[in-house]
Amino acid sequence: MSVKTHVPIDKDFLISNVLLNQSSELPAEVQKAMKFVRREKVKYPVVFIGTGSCGLISGAGDTLDEAKKYLSDRNIRAEIVETGCTGFCSMEPLVEVQLPGRARVAFKHVTAEKLPFILDGMFNSMLPGDHALGQYKNPSSEKWKDIPFIEELPFFSLQHRNLMKNWGRINPASIEEYIASGGYRPYIKTIRNYTHEEVCDIVEKSGLQGRGGGGFLTGKKWKVAHAVIADQRYLLCNADESDPGGFANRAMIESDPHRLLEGVIIAAYAIGTSKAYIYIRNDYKTAIRRLEEAIDQARQYGLLGHNVYDSGFNIDVILRKGPGAFVCGEETAMISSIEGKRGMPRPKPPYPAVYGLFGKPTVVNNVETLSNIPAIFENGPDWFNAIGNASARGTKILVLSGKIVNHGIIEVPLGTKVKDLIFVTGQGVPENKRFKAVQIGGPSGGFLTLENIDVSYDFDSLSSEGVYMGSGGMVVLDQDSCIIDTVKYFMDFIQRESCGKCIPCREGTRRMLEVYENITKRPVDENRHNTLERFKGVMQLENLAGVIKDTSLCGLGQKAPNPVLSSLRYFRGDYEEHIFDRKCDAGVCKELRLFYIDVDKCTGCTVCAPKCPASAIIGTKRHPFFIVEEKCTGCGICYEVCKFNAISVK
């Protein structure tokens, strides 16, 4: 929706007074006007509703409709603003209200039914405190009593939000709000003051490493491509993501699309190209819409196109919708896909920086890497270099999910302890259950346990624990989660997403999956052959993992064995339990369950016995029945049909 500001601030005003005015301090009246655009000050009440994907799935769409209805029914003069995501998923739908002169307050779980109650309270200045998540610090307005500050909540206390600065705060569909928050000024500054080489130098000096997982210095990568003599170069932004459990890039685009766009443009300038592609997963409908809007607006503002503000710089950004193949996250596969081919990786060298898209020098950067760029030029490389720890600079966006209290997307300085992320930010495991492990980095990552959870979150420290940072997913597992099952899940994902080009990945990942399938099921009549196959498979597992890692063509295959190797390192016991004892203590591997009948509870009603597909239940009517362990397949049908709760899992 369009922005209704109450100061006559239009395109020309923003261009001439903000974008093109590159003095370090903007005139006071401009600054004041910007405060209104940013809604640090409002004249009428504003209702903010988070309508990112996770908000919408939680019901924010209904809440939004209800809010519109509420205001029009009561004829209240107030504005509704759709924002992106705050990152605090488990509080969605999240609604924030800002009354003139008062601090902005956030409310959690505001479904359509709950909304009138919240708004009733707010418009009568009676804040429904039980439903409030917190209020934002704002020196120019009066704070609410007894409402915690958002920034001080445990979920936010360790966070350092650069990339997420605008998340949930501004309307992602508004370029005006982005500009008012400092956006696109770094871009104009860059093309007016720096040569291509200088831009590369600055980024290299900042210490920014690629966030796609490789950890290569971004500035260095740019330099290589810029140094190749060519009539055309390309910048590709990898927004294909789609790790299971990783959706940070999508949220970044949904919540602050202009930040990415600005990063893309600056990077394109750095390597000296006029053409940039953003390759985004077709499933990301909201994010695609946001990016399309952003590109349109940037074009209207003259930030994209021919000879941008007389700098001689031409730039065009093209969206390409990835039709769904995980392997397209690999740069050469993505290049193939954009060229209109099957997304299969090819051997390097030649590296894309020399021979990439359409045979031209090409740089592929990830969404998070590029989103970091504007702030580096706004605040300088030294500012960026000071964040983080000795081995990695800057912040990193992570997704906390699984068996954890606070689900959500967070941004923390690199080097933060994993333990703190889980137990402070995430507030630990719910329902007083025991923490078992945290899975980091999705299908190419690994596990950390209580013993080594004290490690810092950065490239080197994690890899010394055998864990690969990957896309930033963190899935917490508790006592009810099964490691073997989780690894099986990743193997299933990888073997489905393997492109099938190279033999070790195509055939090997499937064989590894089968090893896990074999140890998590109990064949009805396991003969010696099955047993032999099971043990042979397990014995081959480590060898197979090693060869796949050693020989696969691309990163997908090379990292595919990581969950296997990592789990073998820390969870030998779980393997032994599944392989030798044939049981799953967590109760996840259903086919390994064993049921037994409590003789005191069984009435001999005979309901269960005929239902058993393995004919494993025997007994005489009106006397307790029992289950023949060797025959039981663990399907659980008897458990479901028993009316006396006499059947339970061993």
Added chain:
Amino acid sequence: MVVKIEVNNKVIKARRGETIMSALESVGIKIPSICAMKDFTPTGACRMCVVEIEGRQGLVPSCSQPVNEWMKIKTHSPRVIKARKTIVELLLSNHPDDCLYCERNVNCELQTLAEELNVRERRIMGKKNKYKLDHSSPSIVRDPSKCILCGRCVRVCDERLSVFAIDFVNRGNRTIIGTACNKDLNFSSCINCGQCIMVCPTGALVEKDSIAEVEDALHNKEKTVVIQYAPSVSVTLAETFGVKPGRDISGLINAALRKIGFDKIFDTSFAADLVVMEMSHELMTRKKQKGKLPLISSCCPAWVKYAEQSYPELLPALSTCKSPQQMLGAILKTWYPQVSGTDPGNIFSVAVAPCTAKKFEAQREEMTKKGLSDIDAVITTRELAKLIKLYGIDMNQIEAEEADEPYGTRSSSGKIFGSAGGMTEAVMRTLPYIAGGREPDRIKYPELRGIKGKKEASLKTGKTTYRFAVISGLENAAPLLEAIRAGNCEYDFVEIMACAGGCINGGGQPVGAEENAVRARMKALYGIDESEIIRLAHKNPVINELYRDFLGEPLGEKSISVLHTNYSERKVML
């Protein structure tokens, strides 16, 4: 520029920019590979060729990695061998494991690798992909369950033939090689050339076997079984018996075929002479009467199918002549029965071809008249070798024999049809005679020999100049075909052969031949031409007799009805 690299602790020299694999090859270290193909860019798919490079985390494929100064390489370290062995075991874990029943038994790259790497136990087991056989094509049988997805067939079909009939379909371990919309091969744009069979490392692609039909006929007392073999077969068959390429064994073939029990043994080269006569007349007539030019050859059935599906507007330019195989087939079912007093219905006519598309050609509707097919069965050079083995014939012990009269007599013009450019050369030798009753001034046309993609020559006879072009390897045809389509082609005659080098490199020849073998085969053919007395088609006495007794004159009514055919547009998914 020469760089030094260290291989297995020894310093060797390599050219800057060359791949590790090629550097190792020149010092005699063999690196196994499945997907690598000479003259193609490496795909890095199979990972068999990995080596260990000091300072690199994973193993590196030697097919695509260029050498660097002082690179330290280990080609057969335990780590490397373990990796290669595991890769082969992985392939075997998804392989039918039915080597004893496989066409490619003892001649299979996968089998060889398993043997070389000492795979002696089924250590890796699991579910195997099961697919149905694709029997639909008259020429090629596909067994996707034996396919190891090296992609060589796809690359040959794309890059050497420009046919693009197949590609990878699906993803990951469900990938197969398939046609558009996964149709059976017979409904695709496949031209049956069989080049995919030539590069297939396993038994996933083989020719449609016709040996059983031939055997049945041989054992049927009522049948007179006649066999003809194509010009190139005699210079390639020896390879299947371990002789190095380039030896002509036509005499031994005659003897072997006779021992097997064929009633008559004829030479397809005889009919090639007939083609020269007919086609020269066609060329002259079109030139004189300002007919459709250039006249495009029609002897290659793979090219003919390609034209029917991709260039239907060029069909009027195609020569209406049947191919030598089909011409002889037609004579054997029309005139020969009259001469020999046999019931044409009892003649079983077999052709040995260097080509799988010939199987398709023999089945074309136009090749059957009144229920009688010109040719009843086509076997490839490879099948002939099998037949010889099946009948226990020791090629080292038998004595050479002559082919049977009358159609065993040929000129050497007919023999060089086996090489791309041979047909054109033969036509150029005979054209002066046809056009003006003169003998040719020149017999040899070296500019038409060799395996270049496009060759050209010209001939002046009387006041008319004829210009000739020869295309071999369909990838080279597109520019010329486009020019013809656009109406600005300067040639009068164009010979097109689907396979690079012509029939000597056809899809029915022994597998595993490299470029040197093709050159040797070609040399053998032209060697025969050098040494013979009758070198011109119109000097073949049997040809002249045939015209006198039966056909009348070239392009006459009888010739047209027996020796010529027609073409029609073919709708396939292109």
Added chain:
Amino acid sequence: MDKRTSAILAKYPRGHRDCLIPILQDIQEQYGFLSETSVTEVGLYLNLPSSKIYGLATFYNQFRFEARGQFHVRFCHGTSCHVSGAFDIIRELEKKLHIKPGQTTRDGMFSLELVACMGACHLAPLIQVNEVYHTKLTSNDIKEIIDSYIQGEE
């Protein structure tokens, strides 16, 4: 050629292979799936063999060769969903609908699609039926949800 197809093709330059994926996406958006006819037509327009187009389309998850069902069920199989028991749900769905992901029921009512991650981990496991999300599911809910769509139709 169908007007809708020619309108789509007209948006793209002839013979540019890099437009192949966007064109196929538009066609699928329009028709719900890719037919043999569209593969041929796109091939002619881009001067690409249909085997290459088919090969490409079967590589990516998005493209289907069967019409979508009236109710398109998208099923999230992210890590968080898996840990929360998504496997039982997919099994239940397959059992109830008698189809596998990528297929459509015979009556054309339901089709199934597996999605790597919808990014709503706090609501796991979840499915999306057309535009409606069903969250925090257990396998027992599936029958009820599917039945409600069947009844809604009757």
